[in-house]
Amino acid sequence: MSTTDLRALHLAVLMGGPGSEREVSLRSGGAVAHALREDGYRVSEVDVRGPEFTLPEDTGLCVLMLHGTFGEDGQIQALLDHRGIPYTGEGETASRVAFDKLESKKLFVQAGVSTPRWEVLAAGQRPTLPLPIVVKAPREGSSVGVYLVREPAQLEGALADCAALDREILIEELVEGRELTVGVVGDQATAVVEIRPHEGFYDYAHKYTKGASEYFCPAPLDERTTRLMQETALAAHRALGLKVYSRVDILLRADGRPFVLEANTIPGMTETSLLPKAAAVAGISFLALCEEIARLSLQLHVTKYP
Numbered sequence: 346m347s348t349t350d351l352r353a354l355h356l357a358v359l360m361g362g363p364g365s366e367r368e369v370s371l372r373s374g375g376a377v378a379h380a381l382r383e384d385g386y387r388v389s390e391v392d393v394r395g396p397e398f399t400l401p402e403d404t405g406l407c408v409l410m411l412h413g414t415f416g417e418d419g420q421i422q423a424l425l426d427h428r429g430i431p432y433t434g435e436g437e438t439a440s441r442v443a444f445d446k447l448e449s450k451k452l453f454v455q456a457g458v459s460t461p462r463w464e465v466l467a468a469g470q471r472p473t474l475p476l477p478i479v480v481k482a483p484r485e486g487s488s489v490g491v492y493l494v495r496e497p498a499q500l501e502g503a504l505a506d507c508a509a510l511d512r513e514i515l516i517e518e519l520v521e522g523r524e525l526t527v528g529v530v531g532d533q534a535t536a537v538v539e540i541r542p543h544e545g546f547y548d549y550a551h552k553y554t555k556g557a558s559e560y561f562c563p564a565p566l567d568e569r570t571t572r573l574m575q576e577t578a579l580a581a582h583r584a585l586g587l588k589v590y591s592r593v594d595i596l597l598r599a600d601g602r603p604f605v606l607e608a609n610t611i612p613g614m615t616e617t618s619l620l621p622k623a624a625a626v627a628g629i630s631f632l633a634l635c636e637e638i639a640r641l642s643l644q645l646h647v648t649k650y651p
Contacts, residue, residue: 351639354405356381359421359432361392364414365489373614374410380616380632381408396424406639407432409611417611418444418484431646433638434589435610443585443610446483446515453605456584458577460605461517461596468508472500477519482510493519522598525564527578528612528620530590530634531641534575535623539564562622574603581605589641592620 358381360374361367374390382388389401393411400407409432411421419441425432434440442448453460464474465483472478480503482490490510492503507514524542528535539561566574578593585591585608592612596604612620616631624634 351406351636351643352386354387355401355403356386356388356406356408356639357391357400357404358388358408358410359391359393359398359416360410361394362411362413362415362421363393363395364412364416365485366413366416369613370410370412370416373412373618374408376615376631377408377410377635380635384632393421396420400428400430404430406430406643408635408639409433410614412611412613413485413489417609431643433642435587436645439586439588440610443587443591443608444484446481446607447513449585449607450515452584452586453581456580458580458584458605459603461520463515463517466504466514466516467512468514470514472516474516474518476500479517479519480504480507481515481517482507483513483515484511495519520596520598520604522596522604523564525574525595525597525603526592526619526623527574527595528590528592528623529578529582529587530624530637531588532579534578535620536563536626537566537571537574538562538619538623539566540619560619560622562619563626570597570601573601577603577605581608588645590620590638 358374358378360370362370378388378390391398391400407425407430409416409421415421417440419437422432422437422440426437447465450460450463464472466472477495480492480494490507494500494503504514524540526538526540541559543558574595577595581593582591587608587610591608591610593608594606596606598604612618614621621631621634
């Protein structure tokens with residue numbers, strides 16, 4: 346599918362969603378729709394609030410900008426598969442597996458991708474990993490339901506909050522290190538971005554509060570370490586069976602060892618989001634990035650909808 350063919354399609358940008366990342370999703374969708382429309386594409390914006398949503402009758406491709414629950418967990422993909430309408434990003438299975446931090450970790454280990462040690466608890470159980478630990482709801486996005494527990498007094502509240510979000514709780518050892526993220530588009534890694542929150546860790550507030558974090562793109566790393574981070578991101582992307590694009594979050598310990606936390610299959614896509622920043626280092630404009638994601642997606646779906 347060429348860009349010329351892509352321009353013949355009516356593109357429906359799906360955004361919003363019913364989850365905790367709705368406002369961020371609306372910003373991503375608005376930015377993508379604006380960039381495509383400004384360059385002459387025929388674009389409609391669709392605010393999705395749940396499974397019942399209406400698409401333009403001649404929709405040729407759904408551009409998915411639904412972050413987190415319902416968008417990245419395979420639900421919207423299953424609905425569109427049922428309707429026989431192609432969409433950007435991964436299919437139902439790969440989306441669901443990548444969104445589930447427990448399933449992701451199993452695949453990382455199988456593929457030899459380094460990830461922090463972990464255990465899984467049911468509500469009421471206690472962790473056996475020693476403090477400090479990270480307590481996570483394993484099926485949320487944007488660091489929703491993520492707690493750093495350094496002191497015993499912090500544990501009960503973190504466990505209770507995560508139990509309210511999910512039937513299982515993920516406990517990880519706390520790896521201290523630099524917070525990095527690497528985009529993957531197709532089978533190519535982008536520049537490495539370093540994230541430096543002004544305090545604490547890169548939680549929801551630090552992600553979406555202006556001025557709460559600093560970003561360095563490309564990250565100030567030597568060539569060998571940069572290459573290692575990119576190779577690690579590619580290995581994680583492949584381990585999850587991803588084909589289109591993702592943004593892989595990595596912690597770099599002081600001894601130079603990387604630890605993969607997760608891969609985001611529909612990362613933020615405003616012009617100031619991390620994936621577009623990283624692509625820009627290689628001279629890839631925001632519009633060109635959107636076009637490449639659409640092109641790769643159509644290639645993936647052509648066997649489904651010939």
